[in-house]
Amino acid sequence: MAPDRSTTPAVTENGSRRWPVALAALAVTATLVIAAVLLRPEESAPTAAPQSPPSAPSLVVGDGRTVTLLSLGGSATDALLDRVAAGLGDATEQVERFWGTDWTREITVVATDSPAQFAGAAPGAPAEMAAVAVADSVDTDRRVASGQRIVLGPGAGRMSDAALRVVLTHELFHYAARADTAPDAPRWITEAVADYLARPAPDATTPPVPAPVALPADSDFESPEPGLSQAYDRAWLFARFVADRHGPAALRELYRRAAGRHMEAVDTVLRDVTGADPGQLLQRWRQWLAEPR
Ligand SMILES: [Zn+2]
Structure with a gap:
C-alpha cells in the first residue's frame, strides 16, 4: 500500500540548522516531562520543575542507541512520543539492517504542538511537514553531525501508526546517514x-x-x-x-x-x-x- 503523501515527509533537510536558545531552555523541562511519561505512564506530567537534575529517559533501541524524547506540547505531544517510543526500535533495526551500525549512538526526537514550536526546533523547514531530520552542523571529513534531531510537526499526532512508522524510518535513515552524506548530495x-x-x-x-x-x-x-x-x-x-x-x-x-x-x-x-x-x-x-x- 502506498502511504498517503500528506502524512509522509514532503521535504528533507540538508545543511546547517541552528538550535535556538529558547528551545534549549524548553528542552530541559521537556525532557523531564517525557521521562515522567515513559517511566510512570499512569501519572500526569509534573507541573513544577523538580529539584533534582533531569535523568535521561531509559529508552535504548537497536544496537544499544540511547533515545532522548523531547515533548514541547504537554500531554498532546507526550502521547505522540509514547507512540514514537513504541515504534522506534523497529525503525532503528530496519535502518541498521540496511546501513549497518556505524552511526551515531544518540537519537533525539522532538515533538512540537504548534507551527511556532516547529519553526523553533526546525528553522527553515516548511510548516506543513509531518517531520524533518535536522542538524546544527555536519563535518563529513570527521564523520560528525552535531545537534541532530528528528522534529515532528504539530500535525504528526494525527498520523496512523502505519504512517508514523513510515515517517520515523524515513527520517531516521537521514539521521543515520547524515555524517556520511555530502551536503550537496543528489536529493x-x-x-x-x-x-x-x-x-x-x-x-x-x-x-x-x-x-x-x-x-x-x-x-x-x-x-x-x-x-x-x-x-x-x-x-x-x-x-x-x-x-x-x-x-x-x-x-x-x-x-x-x-x-x-x-x-x-x-x-x-x-x-x-x-x-x-x-x-x-x-x-x-x-x-x-x-x-x-
Ligand atoms: Zn527525506
Whole structure:
C-alpha cells in the first residue's frame, strides 16, 4: 500500500540548522516531562520543575542507541512520543539492517504542538511537514553531525501508526546517514533510499505510475504538488527496482558513492552497480514497473 503523501515527509533537510536558545531552555523541562511519561505512564506530567537534575529517559533501541524524547506540547505531544517510543526500535533495526551500525549512538526526537514550536526546533523547514531530520552542523571529513534531531510537526499526532512508522524510518535513515552524506548530495538519491527503507514494498494496491521518460533527477523535486509527491514516488520505485534486481547492497553502494562525501558521478556509479548505461537502465526500469504485483 502506498502511504498517503500528506502524512509522509514532503521535504528533507540538508545543511546547517541552528538550535535556538529558547528551545534549549524548553528542552530541559521537556525532557523531564517525557521521562515522567515513559517511566510512570499512569501519572500526569509534573507541573513544577523538580529539584533534582533531569535523568535521561531509559529508552535504548537497536544496537544499544540511547533515545532522548523531547515533548514541547504537554500531554498532546507526550502521547505522540509514547507512540514514537513504541515504534522506534523497529525503525532503528530496519535502518541498521540496511546501513549497518556505524552511526551515531544518540537519537533525539522532538515533538512540537504548534507551527511556532516547529519553526523553533526546525528553522527553515516548511510548516506543513509531518517531520524533518535536522542538524546544527555536519563535518563529513570527521564523520560528525552535531545537534541532530528528528522534529515532528504539530500535525504528526494525527498520523496512523502505519504512517508514523513510515515517517520515523524515513527520517531516521537521514539521521543515520547524515555524517556520511555530502551536503550537496543528489536529493533524489537521499530521498529514494529513505523511502525504500520506510515504505512498504509496492503491491497490487499501489497506484500505477506513468512509464518514466527519464531516470529520477533532482529537478523532479522542484515541482509543487502533486509533482513533488510524484518525484518521491519515482525515486522510491527506482530504488526498489535497483534493490530488487541487484540487491540492497547495490543500492547502498549507490548511496555511499554517489551521495557520500566523495560524491562520484551518478552515471558512473549506476553503471558499476547495475552494469547498464542510463538508456539501458531506463528501459529495464520501465519493464520492471510494468510487471504485475
Ligand atoms: Zn527525506
